[in-house]
Amino acid sequence: MRQVIFPFCIAVLFASCAKDGIIHEDLIIDGNQPPEVTGVSIVEVNNYVNSLYIDLYGRTPTSEELSAATNLLIEADYDSLSRQELVAGMMANWEYYKNFNLLISQQYLVDADSVSMQYQIEYWEYVIDLYTDAGDALEVAYYTWELNRLLDLTTAHVDYANGTIDINTYFRRYLDNYYYDQVNMGSLNFVISVFNNVFHRYPTNDEEASGVAMVDGSTEQLFLMDGSSKGDFMDIMTTTPEFYQGLIISAYTAFLARNPTAAEIDFFTQQLLEGVSYHDIKKTILTGEEYAGF
Numbered sequence: 001m002r003q004v005i006f007p008f009c010i011a012v013l014f015a016s017c018a019k020d021g022i023i024h025e026d027l028i029i030d031g032n033q034p035p036e037v038t039g040v041s042i043v044e045v046n047n048y049v050n051s052l053y054i055d056l057y058g059r060t061p062t063s064e065e066l067s068a069a070t071n072l073l074i075e076a077d078y079d080s081l082s083r084q085e086l087v088a089g090m091m092a093n094w095e096y097y098k099n100f101n102l103l104i105s106q107q108y109l110v111d112a113d114s115v116s117m118q119y120q121i122e123y124w125e126y127v128i129d130l131y132t133d134a135g136d137a138l139e140v141a142y143y144t145w146e147l148n149r150l151l152d153l154t155t156a157h158v159d160y161a162n163g164t165i166d167i168n169t170y171f172r173r174y175l176d177n178y179y180y181d182q183v184n185m186g187s188l189n190f191v192i193s194v195f196n197n198v199f200h201r202y203p204t205n206d207e208e209a210s211g212v213a214m215v216d217g218s219t220e221q222l223f224l225m226d227g228s229s230k231g232d233f234m235d236i237m238t239t240t241p242e243f244y245q246g247l248i249i250s251a252y253t254a255f256l257a258r259n260p261t262a263a264e265i266d267f268f269t270q271q272l273l274e275g276v277s278y279h280d281i282k283k284t285i286l287t288g289e290e291y292a293g294f
Contacts, residue, residue, distance in 0.1 A: 042070070044293055045294075047293065048291075049065075049070060050066070052069075052090060053090075055255055055286070058103075072086055080287060087283050097158075097160065100157065101156070103254075104174060105174075107197065108174045109174070109179045109183065117153070117154055117179075121147065121150055121151065124143050124146060124147040124150070127139075131143065149176055149177045149178060150178055152176075152177075153173050153177040156170050156173040157170075167247070167277075167278045168238045171198065175194055175198075176234055187212045187215040187216050188208070188212050190230075191215060194233075194237050195207070195237075198237050198243055199242050199246045200246055207222065210222045214230075214233045215233050217229060222236050223240040223242070225240070241273065244268075244272040244273060245265050245269050247281070248260050248264065248269060248272075249265070251278075251282050252285065255291055268281050268284075
């Protein structure tokens with residue numbers, strides 16, 4: 001057997017290890033500022049801005065709008081105040097009210113649009129002139145009543161944007177018009193539809209019975225409030241505390257795709273009852289971490 005001698009190899013190996021260790025050097029490059037660590041990517045910011053435009057305006061932002069909104073957020077490190085500034089600016093724009101009204105119209109009136117409404121207005125004006133010439137005061141009074149209800153509906157979003165009506169009156173106009181009556185004919189269908197649209201639930205048996213009787217002209221009590229007409233029923237349904245709960249449910253399902261918790265409903269309903277605007281409630285949701293994602 002041959003004898004293997006390797007002291008030389010070991011010596012070389014150790015010499016190599018000592019010589020080839022990794023050397024770290026601190027280098028300073030003028031003008032090179034490291035990015036701030038925020039944990040928020042540009043993709044997340046763009047997604048947030050896109051979601052805001054879709055939810056508030058019903059469209060995606062233009063490249064200029066996306067750039068301006070993104071820069072606003074980046075310059076403020078994406079903080080809550082910058083998000084509030086962005087959302088407040090968007091909600092102050094007429095396009096917000098226009099889209100808000102479109103969504104409510106689609107929910108409450110199904111297929112009715114501004115073109116069909118304008119045709120109906122012109123038709124009733126023509127009919128009123130005919131009955132006026134014929135001296136039929138009863139028919140004139142009826143069609144004038146229908147015309148005024150529809151005119152109130154078509155100006156609801158304008159009046160709401162201008163602050164001349166509150167959120168209660170705005171939604172009441174969507175219940176009190178020719179098209180809503182056509183979609184929900186009969187007292188029972190009307191009552192059930194109003195509960196679904198306003199409260200997001202069906203009425204209990206007692207609520208249904210009281211509501212139908214009230215709409216038909218009987219004196220009844222609903223949510224501890226007395227009424228004896230269809231108008232009284234709509235007044236009650238748009239002023240009772242559950243009306244505000246319905247607004248909270250609408251905002252959460254639209255923006256967060258979930259129902260609010262009992263605590264969230266209680267908190268925001270109390271704010272609405274104390275005079276906080278519905279738009280401010282929505283602003284709180286839209287600027288929160290859950291919606292923004294950062």
